[in-house]
Amino acid sequence: MSTIQAQPDxxxxxxxxxxxxxxxxxxxxxxxxxxxxxxxxxxxxxPCLGRMDPLHVLMALQEGIDGVLIAGCHLGDCHYRxxxxxxxxxxSVLLRVLEAAGEKGRARLAHVSTAExxxxxxxxxxxxxxxxxLGPIGLFAT
Amino acid sequence: MRVTIPAEKDALKAVRGFLKQxxxxxxxxxxxxxxxxxxxxxxxALVADPGLLDAANPLAPVMGLNTARVVGRVTVRExxxxxxxxxxxxxxxxxxELIKLKQADPADLxxxxxxxxxxxxxxxxxxxxxxxxxxxxxxxLWRDLYGKLGAAPxxxxxxxxxxxxxxxxxxxxxxxxxxxxFGADMIAGIPxxxxxxxxxxxxxxxxxxxxxxxxxxxxxxxxxRTRVRDARFxxxxxxxxxxxxxxxxxxxxxxxxCMTVCPICYCKTCLFKSPALDHEPAQYxxxxxxxxxxxxxGDTMLFHLTRLNHMVLSCIGCxxxxxxxxxxxxxxxxxxxxxxxxxxxxGYTPGGDVEEPLPLIAFREDEWVxxxxxxx
Numbered sequence: 001m002s003t004i005q006a007q008p009d010x011x012x013x014x015x016x017x018x019x020x021x022x023x024x025x026x027x028x029x030x031x032x033x034x035x036x037x038x039x040x041x042x043x044x045x046x047p048c049l050g051r052m053d054p055l056h057v058l059m060a061l062q063e064g065i066d067g068v069l070i071a072g073c074h075l076g077d078c079h080y081r082x083x084x085x086x087x088x089x090x091x092s093v094l095l096r097v098l099e100a101a102g103e104k105g106r107a108r109l110a111h112v113s114t115a116e117x118x119x120x121x122x123x124x125x126x127x128x129x130x131x132x133x134l135g136p137i138g139l140f141a142t
Numbered sequence: 143m144r145v146t147i148p149a150e151k152d153a154l155k156a157v158r159g160f161l162k163q164x165x166x167x168x169x170x171x172x173x174x175x176x177x178x179x180x181x182x183x184x185x186x187a188l189v190a191d192p193g194l195l196d197a198a199n200p201l202a203p204v205m206g207l208n209t210a211r212v213v214g215r216v217t218v219r220e221x222x223x224x225x226x227x228x229x230x231x232x233x234x235x236x237x238x239e240l241i242k243l244k245q246a247d248p249a250d251l252x253x254x255x256x257x258x259x260x261x262x263x264x265x266x267x268x269x270x271x272x273x274x275x276x277x278x279x280x281x282x283l284w285r286d287l288y289g290k291l292g293a294a295p296x297x298x299x300x301x302x303x304x305x306x307x308x309x310x311x312x313x314x315x316x317x318x319x320x321x322x323x324f325g326a327d328m329i330a331g332i333p334x335x336x337x338x339x340x341x342x343x344x345x346x347x348x349x350x351x352x353x354x355x356x357x358x359x360x361x362x363x364x365x366x367r368t369r370v371r372d373a374r375f376x377x378x379x380x381x382x383x384x385x386x387x388x389x390x391x392x393x394x395x396x397x398x399x400c401m402t403v404c405p406i407c408y409c410k411t412c413l414f415k416s417p418a419l420d421h422e423p424a425q426y427x428x429x430x431x432x433x434x435x436x437x438x439x440g441d442t443m444l445f446h447l448t449r450l451n452h453m454v455l456s457c458i459g460c461x462x463x464x465x466x467x468x469x470x471x472x473x474x475x476x477x478x479x480x481x482x483x484x485x486x487x488x489g490y491t492p493g494g495d496v497e498e499p500l501p502l503i504a505f506r507e508d509e510w511v512x513x514x515x516x517x518x
Contacts, residue, residue, distance in 0.1 A: 054448070054451040055413070055448055055451070058444055058447050058448055058451070059444065062440065062441065062443070062444045063429065064429060064432060064433060074512065075507075075510060075511075075512050076507070082505045085505050085506075085507070085509065085510060086502070086503075086505070088509070088510040089488075089501060089502045089503075089504075089509075090451075090502060092484075092487055092488075092510075093450075093451055093454070093455065093484050093502070094451055096480070096483050096484045097447055097450045097451055097454070097480060097484065098447070099483075100382050100386075100387055100450075100479075100480040100483070101386055101387045101388065101443065101447055102382075102383075102385075102386030102387070102388065103386075111512050
């Protein structure tokens with residue numbers, strides 16, 4: 001694992017893969033705006049957690065994103081019935097592969113519902129703090 | 143039913159005779175079997191003429207490719223004929239995974255498995271056979287391997303392929319026809335289990351009793367090899383913790399051989415062979431400016447990590463990737479080590495039960511419990 005020396009003013013770059021059904025379109029706009037307004041955070045809307053390909057996360061990390069949050073419906077709430085269960089399967093593999101790559105903690109899967117106000121911005125803060133502790137991503141960069 | 147095929151001091155001839163009978167008695171229409179070319183190479187071929195089976199050599203201890211891929215090619219779609227496939231245990235396991243991945247079809251397929259005492263890489267095998275011109279001298283190659291394994295399963299043969307040295311499942315499980323070579327004396331006769339119907343067609347009569355000799359040998363071999371494997375996994379885990387996968391695979395030259403020879407990597411066009419990851423020139427410069435330096439081309443780790451994501455659950459440990467690596471990297475060991483951890487929450491054994499669904503596409507409501515994320 002290679003690490004890059006963090007500049008003093010370094011802020012982690014975060015990408016959020018957000019399920020369209022439970023969050024992007026329905027969530028309290030204030031929450032979305034609060035996240036979108038942050039210059040180092042990008043939201044990528046996906047039609048369902050089931051569409052989330054581990055490759056999306058790996059490519060984001062390779063291109064210099066420091067942390068990834070994957071957020072979608074609670075288990076059992078999927079509009080397509082099993083999309084988020086599929087995502088659990090895939091992310092379980094992904095996280096263990098990342099761990100083996102020495103990049104534990106760079107990605108996280110979370111379940112949020114439209115009714116849970118304030119949860120998404122808080123999650124983003126948590127991810128930011130976690131990634132800050134890890135430092136800038138060094139994977140693939142050498 | 144278990145039968146004994148008389149060997150009359152020539153086990154290879156007996157094996158060839160049995161395979162010929164399968165074609166002659168129309169049990170199968172064609173056989174996928176390793177054949178010896180006039181130049182001495184061993185390569186799988188689809189054989190329809192029983193007369194040509196004098197060149198068949200399923201016992202040659204060499205593995206140049208995982209034959210499960212070949213079996214997929216000749217069974218995957220209708221119309222198909224009845225195919226017999228002579229396979230090693232790791233090839234049988236790969237076939238099970240390919241069937242689940244819908245890249246092979248078990249309908250009208252007869253699998254013929256051989257207990258395996260280990261294989262050499264192709265160059266090593268060629269070097270060894272060049273010194274041994276006569277069929278008898280060549281036969282000594284595999285005879286010695288079976289003998290050594292039976293006598294002292296704890297001793298690894300360092301010249302064997304890396305994957306074979308730590309293979310904990312060298313015995314056949316779940317084949318239609320099993321050549322029980324472990325513990326067999328090979329001089330008088332070879333014990334074979336096969337379906338009753340087939341034995342009747344071939345005019346073979348049952349042998350009473352269990353093959354205790356083989357069972358005992360399988361038990362001790364599995365125990366010893368599992369020990370060897372776990373020790374290797376332990377070493378690799380330490381390396382992975384120390385230097386990460388990036389360190390272990392640092393000298394990868396991105397030839398993609400590991401993907402090409404992998405029986406599980408079946409995609410016709412791999413993403414990494416497509417232009418999907420070609421970026422605009424300015425994009426590379428931007429990354430270089432942002433990071434200070436950017437590895438060119440930068441997708442080496444992306445390639446390995448993506449491949450891990452795609453196939454590690456199904457990795458059956460044939461080790462073709464290690465054999466094919468020009469940089470001599472322990473690709474197979476890395477993948478098997480990580481695979482063991484990745485498979486753990488699924489409780490999945492690749493190459494086992496063909497009815498067990500692939501963990502990534504299995505939907506079980508009780509499988510996952512949410513972590514406490516998102517709760518107030």
